[in-house]
Amino acid sequence: MKTVVVKCGGSVLKELSQSFFDSMKALIDDDYQIVFVHGGGPEINAMLEQMNVESEFKNGLRVTSEEVLQAAELVLSGSMNRKLVRLLEQQGIPAIGLQSSDQGVLQADFIDQEELGFVGDVTDVNKQVLELFLQAELLPVLTPIAKGPNGTVLNVNADHAAGAVAYALAADHLLMVTDVPGVLKDGALLPSLTADETQALIESGVISGGMIPKVNTALKALQSCGHVHIVSGKKPFYENGTWHGTQFNKEESS
Numbered sequence: 001m002k003t004v005v006v007k008c009g010g011s012v013l014k015e016l017s018q019s020f021f022d023s024m025k026a027l028i029d030d031d032y033q034i035v036f037v038h039g040g041g042p043e044i045n046a047m048l049e050q051m052n053v054e055s056e057f058k059n060g061l062r063v064t065s066e067e068v069l070q071a072a073e074l075v076l077s078g079s080m081n082r083k084l085v086r087l088l089e090q091q092g093i094p095a096i097g098l099q100s101s102d103q104g105v106l107q108a109d110f111i112d113q114e115e116l117g118f119v120g121d122v123t124d125v126n127k128q129v130l131e132l133f134l135q136a137e138l139l140p141v142l143t144p145i146a147k148g149p150n151g152t153v154l155n156v157n158a159d160h161a162a163g164a165v166a167y168a169l170a171a172d173h174l175l176m177v178t179d180v181p182g183v184l185k186d187g188a189l190l191p192s193l194t195a196d197e198t199q200a201l202i203e204s205g206v207i208s209g210g211m212i213p214k215v216n217t218a219l220k221a222l223q224s225c226g227h228v229h230i231v232s233g234k235k236p237f238y239e240n241g242t243w244h245g246t247q248f249n250k251e252e253s254s
């Protein structure tokens with residue numbers, strides 16, 4: 001069985017199109033098993049605004065105080081996870097929502113507690129739990145909240161969480177679904193990128209903001225995962241065995 005890890009950004013969760021779900025069903029028909037990891041950054045921002053709590057990002061990571069962590073958990077597990085599971089079930093795709101700190105589905109360590117607070121990098125994934133659900137033909141839907149050391153709970157960037165899951169499962173494909181058709185340059189889609197080309201686009205500022213953790217995850221994932229794609233959730237991403245969006249390729253050895 002081939003495995004695809006799908007990361008869905010908060011920017012597009014509300015706008016997933018019917019054609020996106022048709023591509024999901026096409027993958028299932030072609031015998032792929034799927035694990036979902038979702039974000040919810042914009043929704044956490046909205047919640048923090050309502051609470052009058054300031055929030056700051058450093059290198060694409062949200063500085064997470066205890067108060068921010070509570071809001072993030074509330075939004076991610078209480079709202080975004082529920083919405084995504086229901087959407088999948090409405091489409092006839094049996095899914096199960098998992099709060100990833102439970103049973104150490106995701107385990108993480110602090111990145112830099114002083115600088116970032118309760119923010120983690122995934123150190124381990126409880127594959128057994130995921131495999132249990134996959135065997136039962138239930139699509140696991142994971143929050144990017146991890147079990148930290150000494151009873152802590154850590155906020156993980158959802159792109160990084162998806163990369164870690166793809167690595168742990170030795171997934172064949174990592175798909176990062178966002179609100180743009182892929183990596184763009186001057187408005188045009190770049191259908192394929194090597195690591196060197198991607199690095200040059202970051203340095204020239206063509207790739208910026210939220211696209212940076214995404215492409216960095218893509219490059220890291222290439223070390224363990226055969227195929228990495230950034231695609232739009234508003235359009236079909238897989239049709240008749242063909243993948244759309246930007247595909248990342250290992251450098252050709254010279």
Ligand SMILES: Nc1ncnc2c1ncn2[C@@H]1O[C@H](COP(=O)(O)OP(=O)(O)O)[C@@H](O)[C@H]1O
Pocket residue numbers: 008009010011012039041177178179180182183184185206207208209210211
């Ligand atoms: N070169 C680029 N090509 C496409 N999008 C880019 C690029 N550079 C920056 N971006 C921005 O990255 C955004 C996607 O990242 P983000 O908003 O964090 O998405 P998500 O919530 O899906 O993780 C796009 O909406 C776009 O504004």
Ligand SMILES: CC(=O)N[C@@H](CCC(=O)OP(=O)(O)O)C(=O)O
Pocket residue numbers: 008009010011038039040041042044060061062072119120144155156157158159210
């Ligand atoms: C540490 C960190 O930055 N965590 C992210 C988790 C959600 C996320 O990554 O959501 P998107 O995929 O929609 O950006 C946050 O708090 O926003």
